[in-house]
Amino acid sequence: MEREKMILEKLKEAIVNLDINGVKEACREAIDAGIPAYKCVSEGMAKGLDIVGEKYEKGEYFLADLVVAGEAMKEGMKVLEPYLRAGEAEALGRVVIGTVRGDMHDIGKNIVATMLSGAGFKVIDLGVDVPPERFVEAVRKHRPHIVGMSALLTTTMMEMEKVIRALEDAGLRSRVKVIIGGAPVSMDYAEKIGADAYARDAVEGVSICKSWISEER
Ligand code: B12
Structure with a gap:
């Protein structure tokens, strides 16, 4: 337990110090020590990114530092991804996911997408800066059970509300469940815009999506 805490702390610190090699090493060490990959994400790297965000707000870090922190997290994810995907099974259901228009943040969305496919969902990832009409088009084309949106x-x-209105206008809203996530959104906001759920993190998101599919069966 002590060792687990130590390694996760090391991982968090490596992100804060923008140490890409340190992040990769700590991820490998964590996997070797048997720490679940999702914990490395939520209790290691994501905590480090929170601190990076705070430092940016205080003016201690600059945009270039945010970029390096994002890169460090992506490199860490490359090490962790095979372990997040373990347990891949036949498709439980389909999920169309994307980061909304005007927003380039995709680290959290990618984690959610990876963990959903690890849990057995077929994930159609629309990427970043996705306008409402592309969500609508993807729902028409792929007939997903769930639409996931991210905004940071x-x-x-x-933009999330615009996507929901666009789905309504296209007569597609009742065919899908809508889940939203990302630091500025909340349960209240989800209710306000007519989304079906909000998830604080990828683990919660996957569990909500799974519960929807089992309700259907
Ligand atoms: C890395 C980063 C960047 C990178 C992004 C790289 C990338 N490829 O994603 C870069 C450098 C590009 C960037 C740019 C900018 N950024 Co930035 N960035 C961050 C930072 C440090 C980390 C974000 C992150 O990846 N977190 C880690 C992931 C794992 O967490 P997450 O995204 O929240 O995702 C989890 C949950 O929220 C949830 N979730 C997320 N999405 C979804 C979706 C679904 C369906 C579900 C179920 C769950 C879910 O699950 C995820 C995993 O558990 C944050 C600070 C922070 N702590 O959030 C600032 C932050 C978000 N950025 C900020 C700003 C201001 C900007 C810029 C405007 C800066 C500028 N002046 O240009 C630009 C905007 C560019 C744009 N148009 O999008 C501000 C936003 C302020 C605000 N309230 O609006 C923040 C909060 C920093 C700060 N404190 O000021 N940024």
Whole structure:
């Protein structure tokens, strides 16, 4: 237990110090020590990114530092991904996921996508900066059970409501469940815009999506 805490702390610190090699090493060490990959994400790297975000707000870090922190997390994810995907099975259901228009943040969305496919979902990832009409088009084409949206900026979170309205206008809203996530959004916001759920993190998101599929069966 002590060792687990120590390694996760090391991983968090490596992100804060923008040490890409340190992040990769700590991820490998964590996997060798049997620490679940999702814990490395939620209790190691994501905590480090929170601190990086705070430092950026205080003016201690600059945009270039955010970029390096994002890269460090992506490199760490490359080490962890095979372990997040373990247990891949036949498709439980289909999920269309994307980061909304105007927003380039995709680290959290990618984690959710990876963990959903690890849990057995077929994931159609639309990428970043996705306008409402592309969500609508993807729902028409792929007939997903679930639509997932991510936003990390207070200026882009309102795009989520536009996507929901666009799905309504296209007569597709009742065919899908909508789940939203990302730092500025909340349960209250989900209710306000008419989404079916909000998830704080990928683990919660996957569990909500699974519960929807088992309700259907
Ligand atoms: C890395 C980063 C960047 C990188 C992004 C790289 C990338 N490929 O994603 C870069 C450098 C590109 C970037 C740019 C900008 N950023 Co930035 N960035 C961050 C930072 C440090 C980390 C974000 C992150 O990846 N977190 C880790 C992941 C794992 O967490 P997460 O995204 O929250 O995801 C989890 C949950 O929220 C949830 N989740 C997320 N999405 C979804 C979706 C579904 C369906 C579900 C179920 C769950 C779910 O599950 C995830 C995993 O558990 C944050 C600070 C922070 N702590 O959030 C600032 C932050 C988000 N950025 C910020 C800003 C201001 C910007 C810029 C405007 C800066 C600028 N002046 O240009 C630009 C905007 C560019 C754009 N148009 O999008 C602000 C936003 C302020 C606000 N309230 O709006 C923050 C909060 C920093 C700060 N404190 O000021 N950024």
